Amino acid sequence: MSSKKIPALRIGNWEAEIPIVQGGMGVGISLSGLASAVANTGGIGVIATAGIGMFEPDHFTNFKAANKRALRKEIQKAKANTNGLIGVNIMVALSDFDELVECSVEEEVNMLFLGAGLPIRLPETLPLDKLGELPTKFVPIVSSGKAAKLIFRSWAKHFNHVPDAVVVEGPLAGGHLGFKREHLDDPDYSLEKLLPEVIAAVKPYEEQFNKDIPVIAAGGIYTGADIHKFMQLGAGGVQMGTRFVATCECDASGVFKDAYLNCKKEDIVIIDSPVGLPGRAIRDKFLKRI
Numbered sequence: 205m206s207s208k209k210i211p212a213l214r215i216g217n218w219e220a221e222i223p224i225v226q227g228g229m230g231v232g233i234s235l236s237g238l239a240s241a242v243a244n245t246g247g248i249g250v251i252a253t254a255g256i257g258m259f260e261p262d263h264f265t266n267f268k269a270a271n272k273r274a275l276r277k278e279i280q281k282a283k284a285n286t287n288g289l290i291g292v293n294i295m296v297a298l299s300d301f302d303e304l305v306e307c308s309v310e311e312e313v314n315m316l317f318l319g320a321g322l323p324i325r326l327p328e329t330l331p332l333d334k335l336g337e338l339p340t341k342f343v344p345i346v347s348s349g350k351a352a353k354l355i356f357r358s359w360a361k362h363f364n365h366v367p368d369a370v371v372v373e374g375p376l377a378g379g380h381l382g383f384k385r386e387h388l389d390d391p392d393y394s395l396e397k398l399l400p401e402v403i404a405a406v407k408p409y410e411e412q413f414n415k416d417i418p419v420i421a422a423g424g425i426y427t428g429a430d431i432h433k434f435m436q437l438g439a440g441g442v443q444m445g446t447r448f449v450a451t452c453e454c455d456a457s458g459v460f461k462d463a464y465l466n467c468k469k470e471d472i473v474i475i476d477s478p479v480g481l482p483g484r485a486i487r488d489k490f491l492k493r494i
């Protein structure tokens with residue numbers, strides 16, 4: 205029987221032997237512990253920045269500085285524990301987006317995953333005319349080919365540079381979802397449908413900028429068969445979140461992991477999250493109260 209090796213995932217000059225990105229998970233779910241464990245096995249480990257400073261003593265009085273300090277510590281801890289690839293996930297909607305991007309670039313993380321909004325602009329303090337020379341590579345997270353087109357068009361025009369990869373997150377993902385509630389079950393918005401749209405959207409930029417731009421599929425990917433399916437559909441890799449939550453290495457509390465382990469299919473519900481998007485969550489006492 206011949207065995208074929210799973211193809212590596214190249215993002216800029218970085219290569220992950222295993223084409224799996226561990227999705228950034230806030231608040232405090234994916235920090236240096238999970239990220240370095242994933243990186244050590246050849247995947248890409250990602251630290252989530254949402255609420256990262258919550259354990260700093262000045263979190264409430266000096267929010268931005270506390271977040272930045274905590275992020276720097278987590279990046280340094282992750283790097284001390286692995287020689288593999290470490291990314292940082294930053295939501296565009298965060299009020300300290302600029303500070304978190306600056307800190308990650310200063311700490312030379314391998315890549316930045318920018319989602320929850322369109323990363324059209326970047327902090328003015330970055331060398332915006334020489335983005336390609338930075339060791340940190342940029343990977344937007346989108347939910348449509350249209351969003352990918354908007355980002356790539358804007359970057360090409362303003363930075364003469366385009367992102368090095370893109371994550372497309374479909375409606376089956378855990379956490380917040382970039383879709384209207386009525387589209388969640390609509391086959392026109394399935395990941396199988398969105399992936400080729402995003403691949404087509406970035407294709408002209410691969411030619412224009414003479415580089416490969418892998419599209420990474422996310423949302424509801426759980427098994428080796430799922431990974432195979434999306435790679436056959438043209439994905440350069442996959443991003444997985446839920447799958448990692450109940451691992452020993454995950455930074456979440458035991459109670460949080462137990463909620464995942466004990467939950468049944470019917471306990472998973474769609475909620476209207478306070479940020480104005482639908483979200484996929486586990487029905488528990490807290491959800492009932494709010």
Ligand SMILES: Cc1cc2nc3c(=O)[nH]c(=O)nc-3n(C[C@H](O)[C@H](O)[C@H](O)COP(=O)(O)O)c2cc1C
Nearest residue numbers: 227228229230254319377378379423424444445446
């Ligand atoms: C508990 C949890 C927290 C998450 N937090 C974030 C986050 O802070 N930023 C973000 O861009 N995505 C976040 N995500 C999405 C993941 O990065 C990933 O794209 C998603 O989990 C993929 O779908 P899957 O859970 O079906 O594998 C979160 C997902 C989960 C399950």
